[in-house]
Amino acid sequence: MWPRGDDDIIRSNSLHESWSTGALNIDMLFPTDYFLFQVAVCSALLSAVSPLRPAYSTALENALRNELFVDRNYSLLQRPSQQVDVRVSLTLLTVNELNVKDQFLSESGYLSFSWQDSRLSWSNTSATSQDYSNIDSLFSTELYVWTPALIIENSIQDMSVISDTKIPMRITQDGWVFWSPSGVYKVSCESDITYYPMDTQTCYLKISTWGYSKSEIGLSLEIGTPVDDSFYRENGEWDLLSVAGHPPIVNARKGTWYSSLGFSVTLRRKPIFHVINTLFPVILMGFLIPMVYKLPTDSGEKMGYCLTVLLAYAVYLTLISDDIPSTSKTVCLLSVYLGLTLTFSTVSVNIVIYILYAHFEGDKEVPAWIDNGVRKFGRFTRREKRDQNKVKPSTKEEHCDDKKLTAILENEENNNEEHKPITYREYSDILNTFFFVLYMAAMIILTIIFLLPLLINYLTNG
The missing domain is CATH 2.70.170.10 (Neurotransmitter-gated ion-channel ligand-binding domain)
Structure with a gap:
C-alpha cells in the first residue's frame, strides 16, 4: 500500500468531488485508485459487449x-x-x-x-x-x-x-x-x-x-x-x-x-423339449412296425400288436396336428413322416392278415404262380429249410473240399425244389422274413431322409 498523509486525504476528497460533478481528471488519481478505475472500466465494457447468461432456474x-x-x-x-x-x-x-x-x-x-x-x-x-x-x-x-x-x-x-x-x-x-x-x-x-x-x-x-x-x-x-x-x-x-x-x-x-x-x-x-417329447417317441414307434413280422404266428398276438402300433401313430398324429397351423403354403416334414409311417402301418395290417391266412392253410400247396415267384427269391428269403430229400454225403465225400460239397448240396436242393411245391405254411414264413427286411430297410431310409434336412436347417441357421 502507498502511505497516505493529510495531503493525500485532501486530494481524495477533491477526487470525490470531481467524480460527483463528472469532472474527473485521471491525473488526480493515486496509483492504486488508477488501477481500480481501469478494472471498473474493463468490466463495464465486457458487460456491454457480452452480458452474463442467466443461470438455470x-x-x-x-x-x-x-x-x-x-x-x-x-x-x-x-x-x-x-x-x-x-x-x-x-x-x-x-x-x-x-x-x-x-x-x-x-x-x-x-x-x-x-x-x-x-x-x-x-x-x-x-x-x-x-x-x-x-x-x-x-x-x-x-x-x-x-x-x-x-x-x-x-x-x-x-x-x-x-x-x-x-x-x-x-x-x-x-x-x-x-x-x-x-x-x-x-x-x-x-x-x-x-x-x-x-x-x-x-x-x-x-x-x-x-x-x-x-x-x-x-x-x-x-x-x-x-x-x-x-x-x-x-x-x-x-x-x-x-x-x-x-x-x-x-x-x-x-x-x-x-x-x-x-x-x-x-x-x-x-429343440430339446420337442426332441425328447416328439421326435424320439415317433422314431422309436416307427421301428416297432417291422417287429410284427418277427412275432410268432401261433402266439395269436400278431394282429393285436399291429393294430396297437397303428392306433398309437394315429394318436400322435392328432397331437402334433394341434401345434401345426392349418396352412397349405408350407408342408411340415414331420407330418409327411408321420403320414408315411401311418401308411406303412396300415398296409402292414393287411399284410399280417394275409400271412395269418396263409399260415392256417397248413400244408396245402400254393398255386403254381406263387410257387414260381417264390423260387426266384426263395433261396435269399426262406428262413427254414426242409429237411427231407437232402443229400447226405458218404464217407468218401467227407474228404472232398468245401466248394464241391456246397455245389452238390445246392444242386440236389434245387432239383428237389423243382419237383416239390412249397406249402402255405412255408409261404407265410417266407413272407414274414421278406417283409421284416423290407420294412426295416424302409424305416431306416425314411428316418434318415426325414432327419437330415432338419439337422442341416438347424445347423445352417445357427
Missing part, C-alpha cells in the same frame, strides 16, 4: 415455455415443415410368445422416434427475448407437442395411432424432439412349418404413416443404431438369432403414397 424454464408455446402461438395441428423426416429405431426387451399355430408374435420393447421442430428451438439467442442457453433441454408430452401419426401396420391387437400421453418427450436446444413410447406389440407372423420342431421363424414389425402422405412425412431408420437388443431377456422356448431394420418403402392406399418401414426378428426354436 425454474422461473427461467417457465419463461422459455411461455415464449415457445404461448408467445409463438404454437399449434399442435401444424406439422413443423412441409416434409418432416421422422427417424425410427427399435429397442427389443423380450419375446413374450411366438404362437406358430395361430401365427402371431408378442414382443415387449419400445419404439424411438425423433424429428426436428424448428418452432421449438432456442439455440439462436437473437431470436429469443433473453438468453436461454443454460437450459439444455425441455420435457413435454404429446398433449402440447406435435407428433407424427404412425400405426403398426400388421398389428392384430390394436390398430390405433401410436400414442402415450404419459411418456415424456425430450426437446433439445436446436428443436430436435425425441420420443420413445413403450408397449407390448402383438403382430401377425406368417410361420414356416417345414422344419418343425427344429424350425426358424422370421417375424416383422411394420410401421407406417397414417393420414400424412409420403410428401408430408417420410420415415427413415435411425442413423447408426436402428435396433438395440442389449437389454433383451432370453425366452424359454426361442433363441434370438437377429434383429434388423429394413429400409423404408412406399405403399399406396387409394392412389396416395405413404411411407413405411419395418423391423425383422429372427427366432430359432430350442
Whole structure:
C-alpha cells in the first residue's frame, strides 16, 4: 500500500468531488485508485459487449415455455415443415410368445422416434427475448407437442395411432424432439412349418404413416443404431438369432403414397423339449412296425400288436396336428413322416392278415404262380429249410473240399425244389422274413431322409 498523509486525504476528497460533478481528471488519481478505475472500466465494457447468461432456474424454464408455446402461438395441428423426416429405431426387451399355430408374435420393447421442430428451438439467442442457453433441454408430452401419426401396420391387437400421453418427450436446444413410447406389440407372423420342431421363424414389425402422405412425412431408420437388443431377456422356448431394420418403402392406399418401414426378428426354436417329447417317441414307434413280422404266428398276438402300433401313430398324429397351423403354403416334414409311417402301418395290417391266412392253410400247396415267384427269391428269403430229400454225403465225400460239397448240396436242393411245391405254411414264413427286411430297410431310409434336412436347417441357421 502507498502511505497516505493529510495531503493525500485532501486530494481524495477533491477526487470525490470531481467524480460527483463528472469532472474527473485521471491525473488526480493515486496509483492504486488508477488501477481500480481501469478494472471498473474493463468490466463495464465486457458487460456491454457480452452480458452474463442467466443461470438455470425454474422461473427461467417457465419463461422459455411461455415464449415457445404461448408467445409463438404454437399449434399442435401444424406439422413443423412441409416434409418432416421422422427417424425410427427399435429397442427389443423380450419375446413374450411366438404362437406358430395361430401365427402371431408378442414382443415387449419400445419404439424411438425423433424429428426436428424448428418452432421449438432456442439455440439462436437473437431470436429469443433473453438468453436461454443454460437450459439444455425441455420435457413435454404429446398433449402440447406435435407428433407424427404412425400405426403398426400388421398389428392384430390394436390398430390405433401410436400414442402415450404419459411418456415424456425430450426437446433439445436446436428443436430436435425425441420420443420413445413403450408397449407390448402383438403382430401377425406368417410361420414356416417345414422344419418343425427344429424350425426358424422370421417375424416383422411394420410401421407406417397414417393420414400424412409420403410428401408430408417420410420415415427413415435411425442413423447408426436402428435396433438395440442389449437389454433383451432370453425366452424359454426361442433363441434370438437377429434383429434388423429394413429400409423404408412406399405403399399406396387409394392412389396416395405413404411411407413405411419395418423391423425383422429372427427366432430359432430350442429343440430339446420337442426332441425328447416328439421326435424320439415317433422314431422309436416307427421301428416297432417291422417287429410284427418277427412275432410268432401261433402266439395269436400278431394282429393285436399291429393294430396297437397303428392306433398309437394315429394318436400322435392328432397331437402334433394341434401345434401345426392349418396352412397349405408350407408342408411340415414331420407330418409327411408321420403320414408315411401311418401308411406303412396300415398296409402292414393287411399284410399280417394275409400271412395269418396263409399260415392256417397248413400244408396245402400254393398255386403254381406263387410257387414260381417264390423260387426266384426263395433261396435269399426262406428262413427254414426242409429237411427231407437232402443229400447226405458218404464217407468218401467227407474228404472232398468245401466248394464241391456246397455245389452238390445246392444242386440236389434245387432239383428237389423243382419237383416239390412249397406249402402255405412255408409261404407265410417266407413272407414274414421278406417283409421284416423290407420294412426295416424302409424305416431306416425314411428316418434318415426325414432327419437330415432338419439337422442341416438347424445347423445352417445357427
